[in-house]
Amino acid sequence: MKLLVTENYETLSxxxxxxVLMRWAENRRVNLALTxxxxxxxxxxxxxxxxxQVFFDQxxxxxxxxxxxxLKDQEYGLTMQALTEELFNPLGIVEENIEVLDAGNYQDYDRQIAEDGGLDLVLMGIGGDGHFCGNMPEFTSFDxxxxxxxIKPGDELYKLIDESSPHTPGEEMVTFGAQTVLAAKKLVLIANGEKKAEIIKQALEGPITEDVPASILRLHPNLTVILDQEAASKLK
Structure with missing residues (x-):
């Protein structure tokens, strides 16, 4: 694991x-999963x-x-809506280069990734409960x-989605599990702010446990963790 502690959020960014740019510049197909x-x-x-400013072959x-x-009555789910607004539209990514994961194709998605040559980079954040991707402590398995x-009305996942979206949650979430993420060539985990300091300490210095799902990422041979000083403040 490579740990980079930056002076502030701007340097982290x-x-x-x-x-991401270094992967993109390799002059070949690059498969990216970005949070x-x-x-x-x-x-x-x-x-x-x-x-x-610089030409890259999109x-x-x-x-x-x-x-x-x-999400009920929505063409795209919560993640695709966010990625479209925050990443795909600003970067001008065309639809043909977006490999959508959804409830209709998740059972074939690992096979698709393998046929496409594997993931070159997975960029993740970490939740306050230690989750990465959609791997929450209450239902994740490292297998x-x-x-x-x-997703059922009244459960914690439903409440979390309902609070963070103007749309009504649908009936399911699909997510990369630990095995899919660990199969990628490179992992990057980023976190900023004092509110992430305690869970970062648990994930990087505590036991590897499904109670803190992101702790499994330490087993990857090419993991880079990038933190600002506040997020790293409780590390030894």
Missing amino acids: QITADI AGSSPKRAYEILAERLN SLAHFYNFDEIT YGVYRVP
């Missing part, structure tokens, strides 16, 4: 954008700025959403590839 959310927001802004980059939460989790 610059390094994250550079890592949505607040942590990578600035990195994607930097990425869009740099892609406007056709070489293919994007895989590593989880999806269905899973891509899998489905039912």
